[in-house]
Amino acid sequence: MQMYDLPDANGHFGPYGGSFVSETLSHALEELRAAYAKYREDPEFVAEFKSELKHYVGRPSPVYHAKRWSGLLGGAQIFLKREDLNHTGAHKINNTIGQALLARRMGKPRVIAETGAGQHGVASATVAARFGMKCVVYMGSEDVKRQAQNVYRMKLLGATVVPVESGSKTLKDALNEAMRDWVTNVDDTFYIIGTVAGPHPYPMMVRDFNSVIGEECKWQVPEMVGRQPDAVIACVGGGSNAMGIFYPYIPVEGVRLIGVEAAGEGLATGKHAASLSAGRPGVLHGNRTYLLQDENGQIIETHSISAGLDYPGVGPEHAWLKDSGRAQYVGVTDDEALKAFHDLCHYEGIIPALESSHALAHAAKIAPGMAKEKILLVNLSGRGDKDMHTVSLKSGIQF
Amino acid sequence: MGLKDVLRMVREFRSRDADTPIVLMGYANPIEAMGVDAFVAEAAGAGVDGVIVVDYPPEECEDFTALCAKHGLNPIFLLAPTSTDARIRAVAKVGSGYLYYVSLKGVTGGASIDTSDVAAHLPKLRAASRLPIGVGFGIRDAASAVAIGKIADAVVIGSRIIQEIESAAGGDATARVKDLLRPIRAALDA
Numbered sequence: 001m002q003m004y005d006l007p008d009a010n011g012h013f014g015p016y017g018g019s020f021v022s023e024t025l026s027h028a029l030e031e032l033r034a035a036y037a038k039y040r041e042d043p044e045f046v047a048e049f050k051s052e053l054k055h056y057v058g059r060p061s062p063v064y065h066a067k068r069w070s071g072l073l074g075g076a077q078i079f080l081k082r083e084d085l086n087h088t089g090a091h092k093i094n095n096t097i098g099q100a101l102l103a104r105r106m107g108k109p110r111v112i113a114e115t116g117a118g119q120h121g122v123a124s125a126t127v128a129a130r131f132g133m134k135c136v137v138y139m140g141s142e143d144v145k146r147q148a149q150n151v152y153r154m155k156l157l158g159a160t161v162v163p164v165e166s167g168s169k170t171l172k173d174a175l176n177e178a179m180r181d182w183v184t185n186v187d188d189t190f191y192i193i194g195t196v197a198g199p200h201p202y203p204m205m206v207r208d209f210n211s212v213i214g215e216e217c218k219w220q221v222p223e224m225v226g227r228q229p230d231a232v233i234a235c236v237g238g239g240s241n242a243m244g245i246f247y248p249y250i251p252v253e254g255v256r257l258i259g260v261e262a263a264g265e266g267l268a269t270g271k272h273a274a275s276l277s278a279g280r281p282g283v284l285h286g287n288r289t290y291l292l293q294d295e296n297g298q299i300i301e302t303h304s305i306s307a308g309l310d311y312p313g314v315g316p317e318h319a320w321l322k323d324s325g326r327a328q329y330v331g332v333t334d335d336e337a338l339k340a341f342h343d344l345c346h347y348e349g350i351i352p353a354l355e356s357s358h359a360l361a362h363a364a365k366i367a368p369g370m371a372k373e374k375i376l377l378v379n380l381s382g383r384g385d386k387d388m389h390t391v392s393l394k395s396g397i398q399f
Numbered sequence: 400m401g402l403k404d405v406l407r408m409v410r411e412f413r414s415r416d417a418d419t420p421i422v423l424m425g426y427a428n429p430i431e432a433m434g435v436d437a438f439v440a441e442a443a444g445a446g447v448d449g450v451i452v453v454d455y456p457p458e459e460c461e462d463f464t465a466l467c468a469k470h471g472l473n474p475i476f477l478l479a480p481t482s483t484d485a486r487i488r489a490v491a492k493v494g495s496g497y498l499y500y501v502s503l504k505g506v507t508g509g510a511s512i513d514t515s516d517v518a519a520h521l522p523k524l525r526a527a528s529r530l531p532i533g534v535g536f537g538i539r540d541a542a543s544a545v546a547i548g549k550i551a552d553a554v555v556i557g558s559r560i561i562q563e564i565e566s567a568a569g570g571d572a573t574a575r576v577k578d579l580l581r582p583i584r585a586a587l588d589a
Contacts, residue, residue, distance in 0.1 A: 010458065020427060020454040023490075024501060027481035186481070283427040283454060296401030297432025 004250045006320065011200020011287075014323065017316035019199040021286045025179070028186040033201045035106050040208065045101065052097045053212060056130065057087045059094075061213075063220040063377070069347040069364075076370035078363050079229065080380040081217055081245060084352065090382030091210060091241045092123035096192055098209030100127035103190035110134040110185065113192045114178040116143055116171035116237070117308030117355065118150025119382055120194030125159035135159040138177040142169035143307045150386050168301040171237075171311045175285055195238025196315030199286030203243075203315050210244025217377060218248050229377035230370075231256040235358040236329065237273065237309035239318045241381035250326060259318060260362045262304035263331030273302035275314045276322050276329040289316040305334040305390060306354035308382075336361040338394060341384065353382035354390065402429045402438065406445045413446035422449040422475060422496070424557070427460075435463050443470035449496040451475045457493045464493045477501050480520055484527075491528035497553065498524055501536040512537035514546040521550055541586035548587050556583070 006013045019029060039045040053059040062085065066078045083091040096113075103111055111133050115121030121137040128135030137154055141163040144151055154161050167173040175198075182191040196203045196210075214232075221229050232249055234242035236259040246257045264272030272278065275290045282291040284299060292300040292312040304310045321327035337354060340361035344352050352360060356379065363376045370376075384391070392399065402425075409421055423442065430438045430452060442450065450472055455463060457476060467474045473496030478487060480502070490498065502517045517534055524532055534547050535555030544554045563579050564572045 018459050019456065020459055021456065022453045023456065023477035023482060023486070024479045026456055026486065027479070027483065030483070282431055286454070291428070293428065293432060295432065296403070297429035298401070299428075 006317065007200065007204050011204065013203075013317045013320035015281070016288050016319040017200060017203055018288055019286060020283045020288065021199045022183070024183045025186075025199070025286075028182060028191075029199055029201075031106070035102060036201050036205050039102060039105055045105065049098055049101055049209075052101070053094065057093050057097065058085065059212065060216040060220070061085050063217060063224060065224065066344075066348050069343060070367065072347060073364055073367045075367040075372060076230070076374035076376050077372065078367060079221065079224070079375060079377045080350070081213060081377060083213060083241065083379060083381045084350070084356070084383035088119070088123050088126050089385065090119040090123065090353065091213060091244060091379075092120045092194060092382075093126065094212055094244065095194065095206050095209040095240060096120070096123040096127045099190065099192040099205070100131050100133065103133065103192070104131060106190065108188055108190040110136070110189045111192050112136045112138070112178050112181050112185075112189055113194060114138045114171065114174040115150075115194060116140070116174070116310055117306065117353070118143065118147035118154070118386060119308060119353075120192075121159070121161070122150050122153050122157070124192050124194070125154040125157035128159060129157045136181065137161050138164055138174040138181070140164050140168070140170035140174050143171065143174070143310075146307050146390060147386060148389065170302070170307070172285070172299065172313070179285075195240040195311075196243045196317060197238045197285055197287060197289070197313055203287065203317055206240050207243040207247055207315075207317060210240050211247045213241065213244040213379065214246065214248035217245060218252075221375070221377060225375060227375075228252055228255050229375040230254070231258055231366075231375075232377045232379070233258045233260060233359045233363050234379040235260045235262075235309060235355045235381060236276070236314060236318060237262065237304075237306075237311045237355065238313070239315035241356075241379050243315060243317055245377075245379045246321070246327060250321075257321065257327035258362065259321075259327055259329045260358045261314075261329060261331050262306060262309035262337075262358060263333045264303040264305070266333055267331055270300075271303040272331065273304040273310050273312065274331045275312060276318060277331045279312075279314075281319065284313045287316045289313050289319045290322070305337060305394075306358070306387070308353070308355040309358065330362055332358040332361045332365075336365070338391070340364055341387075341391065350380070351384040352380055353384045354387045356381045357384070402433055406441050406447075409442075409445040409447055417446075420448040421446060422451060422473075423447055424451040424453065427452050427454050430463075435466060439463070439466040439470050439472055443472045447472060449473035449475045451477070451499060453477065457489050468495075473497075475499050478524060480516060484523070487524060487527045491530070494528070494530065497531045497533045498528055499555065500524060500532055500534045500551070502534050502538075502547070512543050512547060514543075514550075517547060518550050541583045544583045545586050554587070556580070
C-alpha cells in the first residue's frame with residue numbers, strides 16, 4: 001500500500017477531521033498546534049516521554065499468549081497486548097503523560113480533562129499529581145454514578161471532579177463542559193483530551209502518544225512467533241487504544257485491522273454506541289466524523305454497558321480507515337462483551353475492562369472459524385477492577 | 400424542533416414583516432444533516448438574511464460561504480479578543496453582513512462584559528473591515544448595552560433572552576422578553 005501520511009497540515013483525514021471550532025478556541029488551538037509541531041521533533045521531549053513511559057508507566061507492556069482460552073475456542077491463537085498492566089490500569093496514561101509534558105513546556109500550570117469510564121480522568125489526575133499541576137476533571141453525572149471508585153481515585157490524586165448534569169450526562173456532555181472551561185481559562189489551562197477526537201491536532205497527537213502500543217507489538221509479536229499477527233483487534237469508543245495499536249500497522253501488508261464498537265443491546269434496538277456501523281458523517285466536538293444523529297442532525301443518546309465506549313462519535317481517522325477499507329468495524333453487544341469478560345477471568349486469570357471485553361468478544365467470535373496457526377492480536381486496553389460494580393449488578397450481586 | 404421548523408417560523412414571520420433582518424445562529428451539524436445546498440437555498444428563500452455557524456471557521460466552510468454569496472445570504476463570522484491579525488483579515492475577507500465580536504473569552508451566558516477590553520480591540524477590526532460590528536456575549540442589561548452601544552454598531556443579546564424564555568411559565572414568554580428589552584431599547588435610544 002502507498003505511504004500513509006495523514007492527517008494533512010490542517011488535520012484532515014480525507015473528508016474527516018479538521019478543526020470545527022468557535023473562533024474563541026482557534027487561538028488556543030493554533031498555539032497548541034505550534035507547540036506540538038515543535039516538540040514532537042524535539043529529541044529532549046521525545047527522550048523525556050520515553051523515559052516516563054519506561055519508569056513511571058512500566059513500559060513496554062507485555063504481549064501474552066492466551067493459550068488456554070485459545071485452546072478452548074479451538075481455532076486461531078489469541079495474543080493479548082497487556083495495556084491493563086500499565087500504571088493506572090489502562091492505555092490512557094500513554095497519552096496523558098505526553099500531553100502533560102507538553103503542557104509543562106507551554107507553561108500551563110492547570111490541566112482539565114473530560115472522562116467517561118473515569119480512566120482518562122484518573123490518568124490525567126495521576127500525571128497532574130506527578131508533575132505538580134492543578135487538575136479539574138469533567139464527568140457526566142451518570143458516569144459518576146457508574147464509576148464511583150474512579151471518582152474517588154481522582155479525588156485521592158488531588159483532582160477536582162465536576163459532575164456534568166446536561167444532556168445524557170455522559171462523555172459527550174463532559175466534553176462540552178471541558179471545552180467551555182478551556183475557552184474561559186485558556187491563558188493558564190491545558191486541555192488534555194483523552195481520545196483521538198476533537199479538533200486538530202488532538203486526533204493526531206493522541207494517536208501519536210498512544211502509538212507506542214503498536215510500535216511495541218511490531219517487535220514483540222515477531223519475537224514470540226516469528227511473524228506479524230494476521231489481525232489486530234481493538235475496541236473503539238472514541239478510538240484511542242485502537243488508533244494506538246492500529247497506526248503502526250497501517251502500512252504493514254497482510255495484517256487486518258478490526259475495530260469493535262459497542263452494539264449495546266443490539267444495533268437493531270437503537271440502544272448502542274456504534275457510530276461507524278450505524279451512524280453517518282457530521283460535525284461534532286471540533287471534527288467531521290461518523291456520528292449517531294437523528295434526521296435533524298441532533299445527537300442521539302447512546303448506550304453501552306461500558307462507560308468508555310458510550311460516545312456518539314468516533315475519531316476521524318477511524319472514519320477514514322473505514323471508508324478507505326484499511327480497517328473494518330464490527331459491533332459487539334453488552335451480553336457478548338460480558339461473556340468474554342467472564343471467560344477471560346475464568347480461563348486466563350485476567351479481569352479485563354468492559355471496554356476491552358468488546359475486542360475480546362469479537363476475537364472469540366472469529367477465532368473458532370480460523371486455523372490454529374493464525375494469530376489474533378487483541379488490545380487488552382484496560383483492567384476491569386473499575387467495572388466490579390457494573391458486572392456484579394448484572395449478576396444480581398450488590399456489595 | 401429541527402432546522403426545518405425554524406425555517407418555517409421564518410417564513411411565517413416574513414409574511415407579516417418584510418423588513419426586520421433575521422440572522423440564524425447555530426452549529427454546523429444540523430445544517431450538514433439537511434445538506435448545505437438545501438439549507439442555503441431554503442434559508443434564502445424563507446427570508447433569512449444572515450447565518451452564524453459557530454463551529455464553521457472560514458477555512459473549513461469555503462463551499463458554504465460560496466453558496467451563501469450565490470444566494471444572497473450573509474455568512475457572519477465571530478472574532479474574539481484572542482483573534483490574531485491574520486485571523487481578522489481572513490474573516491474580513493469572507494464575512495459579510497456584520498462582524499460579530501464576542502467580548503468575553505467565555506461562552507454565551509457567562510458573566511458580564513468588560514467594556515474597556517472591547518474598546519481596546521475594536522480599532523483593529525475597524526482597520527481590517529468596513530463591515531459594521533456587533534458585540535455580544537455578556538450583555539445582560541441596559542447599563543452594559545449602553546456602554547457597548549457607544550463603541551459598537553450593534554449590541555447582541557442572546558443567552559439573556561433565552562433565559563427569559565426558558566424560565567417563562569405558560570404563554571408569557573413574549574411578555575417577559577418585552578419587559579426585558581424595553582428598558583434596554585429606551586436606554587440605547589436616550
